[in-house]
Amino acid sequence: MKRKLARALEEAAASARAAGEVAYDELPTFVLEVPREREHGDFAANIAFVLARKAQRPPRELAEVLVRHLPLPIKGVARVNVAGPGFINFTLEENWALPVLPAVLAEDQYYGWSNIGQGQKVQVEFVSANPTGLLHMGNARGAALGDVIANLLTATGHEVTREFYINDAGNQIENFGLSLEARYLQAFGIEAEVPEEGYHGRDLIDTVKRFIEKEGDRYLHAAPSERRKALVDFALREKLTAIKKALEDFGVYYDVWFSERSLHDSGAVKKAIEDLKERGYIYEKDGALWFRSTAFGEEKDEVVVRQNGVPTYFAADIAYHRNKFERGFERVINIWGADHHGHVGRLKSALAALGYDPSRLQIVLMQLVRLFQGGEILRMSKRTGQYVTLEELLEEVGRDAARFFFVMLKPDSHLDFDLDLARSQTSDNPVYYVQYAHARICSILRLAKERGLSVPSPQEVDLNLLKHPAELALVKKIAELPEVVAGAARALEPHWLTRYAQELASLFHTFYTHCRVLADEETLRGPRLILVEATRITLRNVLHLLGISAPERM
């Protein structure tokens, strides 16, 4: 409908120009939007304003000229008028959106989907938490955002791969090994201390206990490097298993778990540095190798190989992202915490230096999560051991509520997660409002079935009988879903979905109190059953995109 109106306006402009009533070289882009105010019609066009700039005539006057040239009547359009300073408002027939209902029933679980991605291969890398501990709130937000973004891309016709990058190399693994070693020695009564920069969480004591159950004291007198390697391998496997389990409990599944260490082992890191050197972007200073990010407008250069010969995390990340492109991803999306934003520019610079178009890498920066309890901020550092894990959160508030909360704010917003509130308020969560609408629908359909009634096929009934404002408002909202999904996917902003879900649920609840589905006259029953079924499908599809369950009873 929107496209139809746009085309009509283009025709009107062309016709007006031919008649010498408007002058322009090329029709500027204009917007058709749904006005906030009902009286302003169903769609409003700002075409007169954008033309006014070039034509140097009052917009109001131009709008009237354009309306005169519109190819009227347009099917489904009840009224066209010029309003305010020059808007062209289209008021549609009240029931213009009704044809969406048969389409919803036919498309079922794919209603809302599209193919705007045209099969583009996209990788979404998210969470990628250090495998030295469990997942905290920041990881949880990243998990929810990444998973829903991946869902959105799938639903818009992209070929999506979900990936977790395992940081199983580098300095923190060294510290991890030293920490584990200290705990191991302590378990045998030998004096040892976890390094200051190490991991002090109590979880390592338990990990070491399980290691000893399996391996006993045989590493007590082994060479320290061998001992640490055995401990690290054991602990990494255990931590990764726990991370994977927590993510699965959260409804997040990965296609690829990619090891950083493998990049070092395969020589990919070394090769990336060599290639950069060949292209003249590497120089030596103070015994270290530096990448010349300033050549790309960055503030300073970055070390890629330390004085001691060990490559930095940055070096591995360059190799990793090159590897992503080599695997054939046309577009690569990373979900990062805002504390990593300093890394964005230099990584893009390095990719540009290697000959890749840096715009193929998109970084979604999400602001950090602060966890409140008893009015105080809880620290989330793994080192201190006092942080709330994703698992604990799931026990407290459940998967559905947690996911909804994490994605209902735009990524740019800081998220203060009040644990006490989440604990005490579970029944006030907006997610229940939405789920309740779904359960109510299912209840109607269940009851209908018990009475021997089924949802008729749209051809059998006259959908034009749906005339109540509550019915028509609901139909219009249902018709919006494809645009909402496409918009959210384009913006990489899942919160469009939570907002839409709440609006849809609200309109359904209104419909529910004003219109009876089963008790009314028989002629209305059929169309209303179709409307209810279409609402169920739409609501369920949105919830599924969010990774939230659509309960049939509550």
Next chain:
RNA sequence: GCGCCUGUAGCUCAGUUGGACAGAGCAGCGGCCUUCUAAGCCGCGAGCCGCAGGUUCGAAUCCUGCCAGGCGCGCCA
């Protein structure tokens, strides 16, 4: 000091890329259950869109400068 993010109703936040008089949910007040789930519906109040300039037909939205909060500016990741 420099860079990024944020500042909108008492609270938590939307505001789809510059559109008409600023929106929702909580919280508050007042109504609605012999009929499909009251975890619901209806109504009411509440705002200098951080502050000050600028850009134009038009600004919460874009630009500049301030103010406040968060995060970064490692041979950590």
